[in-house]
Amino acid sequence: MRRIIRLNPGLAGIAALACLSFPVAASAAPDLRVAIEFVSPESSPPNGEITVRTRIMNASRDTANLSVRKPGGAVQHMVRWFYVEPGKPDKFILAMSNLGELKPFSNKWLNAKMKVPGTATPGSRRICVVVDPANAIREQNENNNRACSPIKITGKPGIVARVPGLKPGLKPGIRKPGLKPIKPGRLQKTCVNPAIVELQVGIIRRDPRNRFQGTIQAKAVLNNRGNADYVTNPNQQSVQIHLGRRLLKNERFGNLRKGETKIIAVQLPWNAAGEFQENLTARIVYDPDIRMDGNPRNDDCNMRDNSKTVTPAQVNRLFTG
Numbered sequence: 001m002r003r004i005i006r007l008n009p010g011l012a013g014i015a016a017l018a019c020l021s022f023p024v025a026a027s028a029a030p031d032l033r034v035a036i037e038f039v040s041p042e043s044s045p046p047n048g049e050i051t052v053r054t055r056i057m058n059a060s061r062d063t064a065n066l067s068v069r070k071p072g073g074a075v076q077h078m079v080r081w082f083y084v085e086p087g088k089p090d091k092f093i094l095a096m097s098n099l100g101e102l103k104p105f106s107n108k109w110l111n112a113k114m115k116v117p118g119t120a121t122p123g124s125r126r127i128c129v130v131v132d133p134a135n136a137i138r139e140q141n142e143n144n145n146r147a148c149s150p151i152k153i154t155g156k157p158g159i160v161a162r163v164p165g166l167k168p169g170l171k172p173g174i175r176k177p178g179l180k181p182i183k184p185g186r187l188q189k190t191c192v193n194p195a196i197v198e199l200q201v202g203i204i205r206r207d208p209r210n211r212f213q214g215t216i217q218a219k220a221v222l223n224n225r226g227n228a229d230y231v232t233n234p235n236q237q238s239v240q241i242h243l244g245r246r247l248l249k250n251e252r253f254g255n256l257r258k259g260e261t262k263i264i265a266v267q268l269p270w271n272a273a274g275e276f277q278e279n280l281t282a283r284i285v286y287d288p289d290i291r292m293d294g295n296p297r298n299d300d301c302n303m304r305d306n307s308k309t310v311t312p313a314q315v316n317r318l319f320t321g
Contacts, residue, residue: 030064030102031140033057034079034131035288036149037109037303043152046120050151052081053303054110054129057288058102060140066099066108068136079110080133083117084126084148091117093127105245120153127151149291191301193226194256196239199282199308203318204267212272212319218310219265220282222253225305230256232298236287239264244278250285272319277312 037053044050056079058064068076077095084090094114102108112129128148135142198221207213220239224230234254241249241264249266256262264282284306291299300306 028062029060029138029140030058030062031060031144032064032102032131032137033059033144033288034129034147036127036129036147036291037286038291038299038301039127039149039151042150043154044116045154046116047118048116050114050116050127052112052114052127052129052149054079054081054112055288056099056102056108056110056131058104058106061104063104064102064137066102067097076134076136078132078136079112080130081112081114082128082130083120084128085120085123090128091119093117116151116153122153122155125151125153147288147292189301190228190296191226192228192230192256192297192299193224193302193305194230194237194284194300195223195225195302195305196282196284196308197221197223197225197261197305199280199310201280201310201315201318206319214270214319215267216270216315216318217265217267218248218280218282219263220308222256222262222264222284224256224258224260226258226301228297229258230298232290232295233293236290236293236298238285240283240285241266242281242283243268246278270315270319272316277316279312280310280315281307282309283307 034057035055037055040051040053041048056066066078068078070076075097077097078099079096080092081094082090083093093116094112096110096112099108099110126148127150128146130146132139132145139145198219200219200221202217202219203214204217205215218241220241222239232254234252238250238252239262240247240251248268249264251264253262284300286300
C-alpha cells in the first residue's frame with residue numbers, strides 16, 4: 001500500500017529563498033539582475049503610500065557585495081526606485097544601501113515602502129528599480145540591472161468619488177428621515193492566482209534488500225485559485241521541483257483556466273537512513289520581465305502561495321512508519 005503525504009496550505013511556510021536556474025557565464029564576476037514582483041496597491045493618488053516587492057538575483061558563480069562604499073567612505077546606494085511618467089525626467093523616490101552579500105545563484109527580496117511623488121498626474125505610469133545604479137560592482141552584464149512595473153495614478157488627494165444617487169452631506173448606509181439608506185457596492189477585483197496547493201510524496205518501489213531505501217515520487221499540484229483565467233506565453237513561467245538546491249524538474253506551463261489543476265511529477269531514489277538529507281520543494285518560477293510584458297492576465301495577484309516544502313523527516317516516516 002502506498003502512503004502519501006498531503007501538505008495543505010496551513011502547514012507549509014513560504015520558502016525563504018527561491019533557487020532559480022540561470023545560464024552560467026564563464027567570466028569571473030557577479031551578474032546582478034532585478035525584478036519587481038508586484039506593486040501594492042496597484043493604483044494610488046499623488047503622495048499615496050505603496051509597497052514595491054523587489055527581487056535581486058545574482059545569476060553567476062561569484063558573490064556580489066551589496067555593501068560597497070565610495071572612495072571617501074560614504075555609503076554607496078545599491079538599489080534605487082524611481083517614478084516614471086512619459087515626457088518627464090525620472091523622479092527619484094527611495095534608495096537602499098548596506099544590503100550585505102548576495103551568494104552565487106541566490107536571491108534577496110526587498111519590501112520597499114515609499115510614497116508616490118506629489119507631482120504625479122493621473123494615468124498609467126511606471127515604478128522602476130535599478131540595482132547598482134553607479135556601476136560600482138564589475139559585472140558580466142551591466143544591461144540587465146533595471147526593471148519596471150505599471151501603476152495607475154488616480155485623482156489628486158481631496159477628490160471624493162461620488163456615489164450615484166447619494167445626496168450631498170450623506171454617507172452610504174446612513175439613514176436620514178424620508179430617505180432610504182444607500183449601501184456601498186462591492187467591486188470584485190480580477191485576480192489570476194496560479195498556486196502550488198499541494199506537494200504529495202509517496203513510495204513507488206521499495207528496495208527488497210533494505211526497507212529504508214527505495215524510489216519515491218514527488219507530485220506538485222498546480223491550481224489557478226483566482227477568479228479569472230490565467231492567459232500567458234508558455235515560456236514565461238514554470239514549476240520547479242528541487243531537492244535542496246538541486247533542480248530535479250523544470251516544467252513550463254501556459255494558460256490555466258480558473259480552477260484548473262495540473263500535476264508535475266518526478267521520481268528519485270531515497271535512503272531514509274542516509275546522511276545530509278535535504279528538503280523537497282516545489283515552486284512556481286516566473287520570468288523576471290513578466291510584469292513588463294503589457295499583459296495583466298498573467299500577473300499573479302498572490303505570490304505567497306507559490307511554493308510547498310516536504311522535510312526529510314516527513315519522507316522518512318513513509319519508510320519507517
